[in-house]
Amino acid sequence: MLANRCITTSLVCLLEATSLVRGQSIPIENAGFEALEFEDDEFLVGTEGGAPGWEGEVVELGTSWGTWNPPAIAHPQEAPRGDNMGWIYADPGFVSGPIGMRQTLQATVRTGATYTLTVAIGNPMEYFSDRYQEHFFFKGFPGYRIELLAGEVVVAFDENARAPADGTFERTSICFAAQDDSPLVGEPLTIRLVNLNDGPGLEVDFDDVQLTVSPVCWADVDGNGVIDADDFFAFLDLFVLGC
Numbered sequence: 001m002l003a004n005r006c007i008t009t010s011l012v013c014l015l016e017a018t019s020l021v022r023g024q025s026i027p028i029e030n031a032g033f034e035a036l037e038f039e040d041d042e043f044l045v046g047t048e049g050g051a052p053g054w055e056g057e058v059v060e061l062g063t064s065w066g067t068w069n070p071p072a073i074a075h076p077q078e079a080p081r082g083d084n085m086g087w088i089y090a091d092p093g094f095v096s097g098p099i100g101m102r103q104t105l106q107a108t109v110r111t112g113a114t115y116t117l118t119v120a121i122g123n124p125m126e127y128f129s130d131r132y133q134e135h136f137f138f139k140g141f142p143g144y145r146i147e148l149l150a151g152e153v154v155v156a157f158d159e160n161a162r163a164p165a166d167g168t169f170e171r172t173s174i175c176f177a178a179q180d181d182s183p184l185v186g187e188p189l190t191i192r193l194v195n196l197n198d199g200p201g202l203e204v205d206f207d208d209v210q211l212t213v214s215p216v217c218w219a220d221v222d223g224n225g226v227i228d229a230d231d232f233f234a235f236l237d238l239f240v241l242g243c
């Protein structure tokens with residue numbers, strides 16, 4: 001039993017050490033929409049400061065975006081992480097076409113790096129808000145799109161790959177690998193979240209936005225694009241630190 005326990009422990013250390021290298025988290029302001037505190041069923045629109053770090057793209061009658069602490073009658077499982085989620089509302093009776101919000105990061109594209117963006121996509125249920133004494137006609141789903149941009153170039157996107165049922169969330173991921181000679185190296189990264197405004201349901205919710213960066217090749221431990229003895233010793237360092 002002792003031998004098995006040692007092997008298991010070493011394996012865990014190995015996995016933890018390599019995971020440090022494979023996925024380094026890139027800072028996103030208010031990534032989980034928890035920057036402000038809200039009571040249950042309370043929301044605040046972005047134009048009134050309701051979603052720090054995020055910028056709405058269109059402000060006109062019939063559209064809105066911001067942060068919301070949903071009640072259980074709209075999201076039975078509540079937010080995927082924390083208490084709040086971001087939302088984008090679009091009423092096709094007033095406005096047509098997709099409505100988005102975005103955040104440009106401090107991080108820029110690095111040569112030979114792979115970026116993975118993960119977002120939880122939510123579909124709120126139709127409900128009556130006691131707080132606001134208003135009925136929200138959220139039955140159905142208007143569709144979503146998430147994008148990762150380098151400068152103004154869309155380098156990865158997902159459009160409706162997931163189809164969360166009313167009252168649920170589904171996580172989705174997109175990936176961008178920057179080639180060594182990419183002209184996009186040095187461009188700032190932008191995350192864009194979109195309500196496609198295509199169908200019943202009016203609103204799409206978003207939460208737990210995460211962006212990680214890792215070397216293209218796992219053997220390139222120090223991420224400099226060359227696999228050599230330095231990578232081996234860097235791995236040993238990580239192995240020792242991890243254990």
Ligand SMILES: [Ca+2]
Nearest residue numbers: 032081082084
């Ligand atoms: Ca959250």
Ligand SMILES: [Ca+2]
Nearest residue numbers: 040069070071
């Ligand atoms: Ca709640």
Ligand SMILES: [Ca+2]
Nearest residue numbers: 124138139140
């Ligand atoms: Ca819905």
